[in-house]
Amino acid sequence: MASSLAGANVAILGATGAVGRELIAVLRERAPDLGTLTCYASARGGKRTLEVDGQEVTVLPYARDAITPGTLVFMAVSGDFSRSEAPALVEQGAVVIDNSSAFRYEPEVPLVVPEVNAEAIGDARLIANPNCTTAILVPALSALHKEFGLKRVIVSTYQAASGAGAAGIEELREGAAKELAGEPLPAEAFVHPLAFNVIPHIDSFQENGYTREEMKVVWEGRKILGLPELPMSCTAVRVPTLRAHAEAVTVETDRPCSAEEARRLLAQAEGVVVVDEALANRYPMPLTATGKDPVEVGRIRQSLVFGENGIDFFLVGDQLRKGAALNAVQVAEVVASRGALARAA
Amino acid sequence: MASSLAGANVAILGATGAVGRELIAVLRERAPDLGTLTCYASARGGKRTLEVDGQEVTVLPYARDAITPGTLVFMAVSGDFSRSEAPALVEQGAVVIDNSSAFRYEPEVPLVVPEVNAEAIGDARLIANPNCTTAILVPALSALHKEFGLKRVIVSTYQAASGAGAAGIEELREGAAKELAGEPLPAEAFVHPLAFNVIPHIDSFQENGYTREEMKVVWEGRKILGLPELPMSCTAVRVPTLRAHAEAVTVETDRPCSAEEARRLLAQAEGVVVVDEALANRYPMPLTATGKDPVEVGRIRQSLVFGENGIDFFLVGDQLRKGAALNAVQVAEVVASRGALARAA
Numbered sequence: 001m002a003s004s005l006a007g008a009n010v011a012i013l014g015a016t017g018a019v020g021r022e023l024i025a026v027l028r029e030r031a032p033d034l035g036t037l038t039c040y041a042s043a044r045g046g047k048r049t050l051e052v053d054g055q056e057v058t059v060l061p062y063a064r065d066a067i068t069p070g071t072l073v074f075m076a077v078s079g080d081f082s083r084s085e086a087p088a089l090v091e092q093g094a095v096v097i098d099n100s101s102a103f104r105y106e107p108e109v110p111l112v113v114p115e116v117n118a119e120a121i122g123d124a125r126l127i128a129n130p131n132c133t134t135a136i137l138v139p140a141l142s143a144l145h146k147e148f149g150l151k152r153v154i155v156s157t158y159q160a161a162s163g164a165g166a167a168g169i170e171e172l173r174e175g176a177a178k179e180l181a182g183e184p185l186p187a188e189a190f191v192h193p194l195a196f197n198v199i200p201h202i203d204s205f206q207e208n209g210y211t212r213e214e215m216k217v218v219w220e221g222r223k224i225l226g227l228p229e230l231p232m233s234c235t236a237v238r239v240p241t242l243r244a245h246a247e248a249v250t251v252e253t254d255r256p257c258s259a260e261e262a263r264r265l266l267a268q269a270e271g272v273v274v275v276d277e278a279l280a281n282r283y284p285m286p287l288t289a290t291g292k293d294p295v296e297v298g299r300i301r302q303s304l305v306f307g308e309n310g311i312d313f314f315l316v317g318d319q320l321r322k323g324a325a326l327n328a329v330q331v332a333e334v335v336a337s338r339g340a341l342a343r344a345a
Numbered sequence: 346m347a348s349s350l351a352g353a354n355v356a357i358l359g360a361t362g363a364v365g366r367e368l369i370a371v372l373r374e375r376a377p378d379l380g381t382l383t384c385y386a387s388a389r390g391g392k393r394t395l396e397v398d399g400q401e402v403t404v405l406p407y408a409r410d411a412i413t414p415g416t417l418v419f420m421a422v423s424g425d426f427s428r429s430e431a432p433a434l435v436e437q438g439a440v441v442i443d444n445s446s447a448f449r450y451e452p453e454v455p456l457v458v459p460e461v462n463a464e465a466i467g468d469a470r471l472i473a474n475p476n477c478t479t480a481i482l483v484p485a486l487s488a489l490h491k492e493f494g495l496k497r498v499i500v501s502t503y504q505a506a507s508g509a510g511a512a513g514i515e516e517l518r519e520g521a522a523k524e525l526a527g528e529p530l531p532a533e534a535f536v537h538p539l540a541f542n543v544i545p546h547i548d549s550f551q552e553n554g555y556t557r558e559e560m561k562v563v564w565e566g567r568k569i570l571g572l573p574e575l576p577m578s579c580t581a582v583r584v585p586t587l588r589a590h591a592e593a594v595t596v597e598t599d600r601p602c603s604a605e606e607a608r609r610l611l612a613q614a615e616g617v618v619v620v621d622e623a624l625a626n627r628y629p630m631p632l633t634a635t636g637k638d639p640v641e642v643g644r645i646r647q648s649l650v651f652g653e654n655g656i657d658f659f660l661v662g663d664q665l666r667k668g669a670a671l672n673a674v675q676v677a678e679v680v681a682s683r684g685a686l687a688r689a690a
Contacts, residue, residue, distance in 0.1 A: 152650045156501035156593040158543050158582065176521045176540075195521075196587050197632040198503050200644050200659045205623040209604060209646030218649060233649040233657060235593035237503065239543060240585050246543050248501040248580040248593075259554060278550040287542040299545050301554030304563060304578040305497045312578060314545045 004333040005031035008341055011067055011094075013085070014076035015039035015059055016050055018166040018243075019099055022325035023074050024052045030329055038066075069093025070341050072332055075100065076324075090125045095335055097127050097328045104128040104220060111223050114330045115271040116142040121334055129328045133157055133213065133236065133245055134220040136295045136317030141251070142225060143269035144262060144311075149254030150225070151309070153232040155217060155247050159202060160286065162243035162319045164189045169242055176240070190238060199238040211236055244286035245323060246316045252306040259302045262311050271322065272297050284316035295322055349678040350376035353686055356412055356439075358430070359421035360384035360404055361395055363511040363588075364444055367670035368419050369397045375674055383411075414438025415686050417677055420445065421669075435470045440680055442472050442673045449473040449565060456568050459675045460616040461487040468685060472676055477668025478502055478558065478581065478590055479565040481640045485660060486596070487570060488614035489607060494599030495570070496654070498577040500562060500592050504547060505631065507588035507664045509534045514587055521585070535583060544583040556581055589631035590668060591661040597651040604647045607656050616667065617642050629661035640667055 010027065014020045020041065027037060039050065040062040050057045060066075064085065067073060071094045075082050079100040086096045086103065103109040103126060110120040111128045116138050121127060129135070133155075141150060161172040167189040175185040175195030185193035192199050202213035210218075214234040222230050239246075267274045275284050276298035284296035295317035303310030317323055335341065355372065359365045365386065372382060384395065385407040395402045405411075409430065412418060416439045420427050424445040431441045431448065448454040448471060455465040456473045461483050466472060474480070478500075486495060506517040513534040520530040520540030530538035537544050547558035555563075559579040567575050584591075612619045620629050621643035629641035640662035648655030662668055680686065 154499055154595050154650055156580070158503070158584065172541075173525060177525055180518060180522055180525075191626050192630060192632060196517075196585065197630055198584060198586060198591050198661075199630060200591075200593075200628050201623075201626065209623065209644070210649070231650045231652075233595065235501070235595075235644065235657060235659060237591070237593065237659075239503065240541065241543060242541050246545075246582070248545075248582065250499050250578065250580075250595075278546075278554065281536050281546065283545050285537060285542055285544060287537060299554070299580065304555070305499055305576045307576075312580060314580060314582075316543075 003031040003033055004337045006033040007035045008336055009035045009068065009071045011038045011040060011071050011073045012076065013040045013062055013073060015057070016041040017076055018162055018169065018320055019076040019324045021050070021052050022320040023076060023328065024057060026321070026325045026329045064088060067092065067094050072335070072341055073097070074328055086126055095125045095340060097129055097331050099129045099324055099328060101131065101216065104130065111220060112331050113138050113224050113327060114334055115139045115269070116224050117226065118334050121331065123340060125340070127331055127335070129324065129331065130220045130224060131213070131216040132163060132319045132323030133159065133247065134217050134224065135327045136245060136315065136322050137217065137247055137249070138221060138224050139269055139271040139295060140266055140297050140313070140315060141221065143265050143272065144251060144253065144257070145225060145227070147265055148257040150227065150230060150251060151254050152252040153221070153230065154250040155234045157234065157236045158239045158241070158246035159236060160239070160241040160243050160245055160319050161194060163202065163238070163245070172240055172242065194238060194240050196240060200235065202236045202238055241286045242290070243319050244289045244316050245319045246284065246286060246314065248314050250303060250305065250310065250312050252303070252310040256308040257311055258308065259300050259311055263300045266297050266300065271295060274298060276300055284314055286316055289316035290318055291321070292318055293321055293326055348376040348378055349682045351378040352380045353681055354380045354413065354416045356383045356385060356416050356418045357421065358385045358407060358418060360402070361386040362421055363507055363514065363665055364421040364669045366395070366397050367665040368421060368673065369402060371666070371670045371674045409433060412437065412439050417680070417686055418442070419673055431471055440470045440685060442474055442676050444474045444669055444673060446476065446561065449475065456565060457676050458483050458569050458672060459679055460484045460614070461569050462571065463679050466676065466679055470685070472680070474669065474673045474676065475565045475569060476558070476561040477508060477664045478504065478592065479562050479569065480672045481590060481660065481662030481667050482562065482592055482594070483566060483569050484614055484616040484640060485611055485642050485658070486566065488610050488617065489596060489598065489602070490570060490572070492610055493602040495572065495575060495596060496599050497597040498566070498575065499595040500579040502579065502581045503584045503586070503591035504581060505584070505586040505588050505590055505664050506539060508547065508583070508590070517585055517587065539583060539585050541585060545580065547581045547583055586631045587635070588664050589634045589661050590664045591629065591631060591659065593657070593659050595648060595650065595655065595657050597648070597655040601653040602656055603653065604645050604656055608645045611642050611645065616640060619643060621645055629659055631661055634661035635663055636666070637663055638666055638671055
């Protein structure tokens with residue numbers, strides 16, 4: 001069967017980063033019948049090839065003119081670069097899915113997690129991909145909201161080194177080796193050494209004392225769920241894991257919500273897999289969620305604070321998959337299935 | 346100046362474990378003028394000496410009869426062992442400070458964090474030392490409660506390998522080395538490999554879906570704070586750090602509580618040091634809190650969920666210090682300063 005991206009011309013900007021590489025891997029899996037896949041990146045040390053899962057990929061220097069009308073462009077680059085290039089690319093007929101935060105808070109730019117708000121895409125030609133922590137959180141929240149109504153959401157995160165890209169992963173591995181050898185630890189990708197440490201600081205501090213990462217979860221969660229006033233808070237913490245983010249979540253609901261009902265509901269939710277067999281020692285973990293498409297949700301239990309109107313749960317999602325590349329490709333699939341690429345070309 | 350334990354005869358049961366060794370180190374620091382310090386442990390491989398910070402310590406096989414009246418006994422052993430030995434030791438004139446959970450929930454046994462409820466000790470001769478996660482949490486909660494009244498408390502933990510003792514620390518280091526070498530990881534001290542992973546499972550699962558570790562925080566927090574009905578919840582997660590526990594805490598208060606007031610209050614609280622200079626990248630971390638007596642508290646900010654009646658904060662405390670050995674020694678200091686040891690002898 002043809003994939004929904006069959007025949008599409010696709011470009012990746014920032015192909016050599018952690019998200020760019022994952023985009024290549026996800027597209028190979030889900031859309032082996034693409035028309036063309038062209039990878040762009042700035043040359044680092046002049047290297048013009050890239051290996052992804054043992055296959056070589058050619059990487060070109062980016063040139064805006066090379067992007068033809070109807071091309072689907074994934075941007076896995078800095079917010080500044082997205083801000084300067086995306087509008088021009090849309091102008092010349094491309095459809096852009098941007099992984100940076102540059103456009104996420106623009107009211108006219110849809111911010112999309114397809115399991116939750118695919119309808120927001122409409123006929124937009126610039127779509128923002130959410131922050132990783134938000135992307136893995138909202139499928140479960142949305143399912144709970146539809147049935148019970150969300151009143152309050154409190155999140156504490158356990159975020160992997162991959163959130164700082166390939167350099168973050170490398171620094172964690174190097175730091176762990178140095179700690180074991182009794183040598184001083186590196187701290188360039190992160191503000192402090194991450195190996196055998198946790199750092200309650202991701203992205204810059206805001207005036208209200210929250211970090212931008214924490215506020216992203218609030219701002220983006222509200223926008224994707226369509227609940228602009230939802231009382232929601234987050235503590236975002238970097239932990240020494242490689243590429244899956246975990247989150248401890250407490251929700252208060254408008255209507256009574258038993259742990260059993262929540263479990264049944266989440267088991268049917270799209271993009272979620274319930275892993276919740278305490279007696280078999282099965283619950284969400286980076287160890288098991290890494291490389292997996294659906295977000296693992298478990299430890300579902302009645303809240304001791306909100307009683308029958310609340311539950312606590314724990315979730316883990318692959319930061320580079322659902323947290324970035326997979327979600328972007330899912331957005332692209334919706335765009336393509338609506339014929340938007342063909343219309344543009 | 347003489348320490349409050351000057352001249353006291355002290356025994357440590359379980360001296361070779363992570364907590365036992367830390368007890369020796371803390372006593373050397375705080376009470377260099379002890380009368381006698383006798384260390385007991387079951388022989389592992391027949392070894393009868395122990396090195397703590399470069400100094401050799403003799404370890405004897407435990408014999409109840411050797412404990413004389415008026416001896417201060419620290420028990421850093423299993424709950425089963427405590428349950429069978431502590432009453433007999435008290436019976437023969439010892440004062441016992443027990444680090445296990447065996448007696449914590451007995452209404453007549455004081456469960457004490459001296460900064461919070463030293464008065465609960467009274468003339469008890471068996472005192473329970475709380476769970477590590479609770480011990481580092483309640484000094485801050487108590488300070489907030491006195492001023493603003495606690496209405497709800499929600500905690501997510503980031504707990505170090507040391508919670509599983511010396512074997513836990515060793516397994517994490519070994520696991521990290523094996524992961525870096527591409528070899529299979531050990532999982533004996535923990536249910537799953539801990540290196541580069543997080544495990545939302547500490548102690549056994551209860552009928553309500555919470556783990557016993559999570560319920561310990563609730564049960565013990567309520568008892569120490571003297572708030573038996575306090576709505577309180579916890580998600581307890583093991584993370585790959587060595588010996589300091591971190592906690593993300595959200596509190597709702599009865600009366601309005603600004604982040605500034607909370608910060609001022611916590612800066613004056615006993616057993617707490619406020620580390621909260623966002624712009625200098627200073628906040629609580631295992632890296633900085635390890636080996637330190639006071640609990641680091643920071644990331645203090647107005648709650649986005651409870652508004653002016655709530656704050657979020659983050660704390661890190663050394664699991665073996667305030668989480669175990671230091672708290673036990675502080676309890677002993679209160680006992681000794683009240684003359685209870687002399688009266689018993």
